[in-house]
Amino acid sequence: MLSCVNKQPVPGGLYLSETEADDLHVQKVTLEEAFREAYVVSNHLPDLPTLQKVLDGKLFDVMRPGATFINTGRGAQVNESELAAVLRRRPDLMALLDVTDPEPTPAGSAFYELPNVQLSSHLAGAHGDEVVRMADTMIEEFRRWQEGEPLRYAVSLDMLDRMA
Numbered sequence: 001m002l003s004c005v006n007k008q009p010v011p012g013g014l015y016l017s018e019t020e021a022d023d024l025h026v027q028k029v030t031l032e033e034a035f036r037e038a039y040v041v042s043n044h045l046p047d048l049p050t051l052q053k054v055l056d057g058k059l060f061d062v063m064r065p066g067a068t069f070i071n072t073g074r075g076a077q078v079n080e081s082e083l084a085a086v087l088r089r090r091p092d093l094m095a096l097l098d099v100t101d102p103e104p105t106p107a108g109s110a111f112y113e114l115p116n117v118q119l120s121s122h123l124a125g126a127h128g129d130e131v132v133r134m135a136d137t138m139i140e141e142f143r144r145w146q147e148g149e150p151l152r153y154a155v156s157l158d159m160l161d162r163m164a
Contacts, residue, residue, distance in 0.1 A: 032058075032059060032062060035059040035062050036062045036063070036064065038063075039067055040069075042069075042071075043055060043069070043072070043074075043078070044073045047073075047077075051076075052077060055078045055083075056082050057079060057082030057085060060082065060083055060086040060090075063090075063093055067093055068094040068096060069093065069095045069096070070096045071095070071097050071099055071100075074099055074101070075097075075101030075102070078100075080109075080111075084109075084110040084111065084114065087116050087117060090116075091115070091116055093116060094116050095111075095114075095118070096117075097111060097117060097118070097119050099122045100119070103122055104122075141153055
């Protein structure tokens with residue numbers, strides 16, 4: 001079963017209700033539970049001021065032996081000095097960092113020296129076939145709107161506070 005982390009606290013089921021979780025066959029867990037239980041933790045948190053540095057040393061400390069942290073979301077959500085400190089103490093952990101804060105990773109960063117860190121250049125978008133698929137999706141969505149059909153990917157104003 002997959003796990004899904006809701007932003008804590010959850011005001012009135014704003015993010016994912018129990019019914020939605022059941023329909024998706026996912027189990028809602030806390031952030032700490034996700035870090036403790038997962039073999040791979042992948043950050044996709046939206047770039048919101050309230051989420052800056054929310055991924056801290058306490059969470060990285062509880063990761064299971066041999067676990068991997070992937071950051072393709074935003075660098076600001078990670079307390080990078082605390083992540084580096086944990087990775088120094090825990091060579092069994094791996095961090096795959098596509099994004100850092102700031103970007104690019106500054107010279108002298110511990111991330112360049114730690115053997116359990118892999119840095120990659122942040123693509124900041126899509127290329128190749130993804131671009132064609134995104135265009136096809138947008139054209140289809142526009143066709144649905146033009147013909148008065150329900151949109152598949154509508155975004156409402158109340159959704160903006162929890163989106164990337």
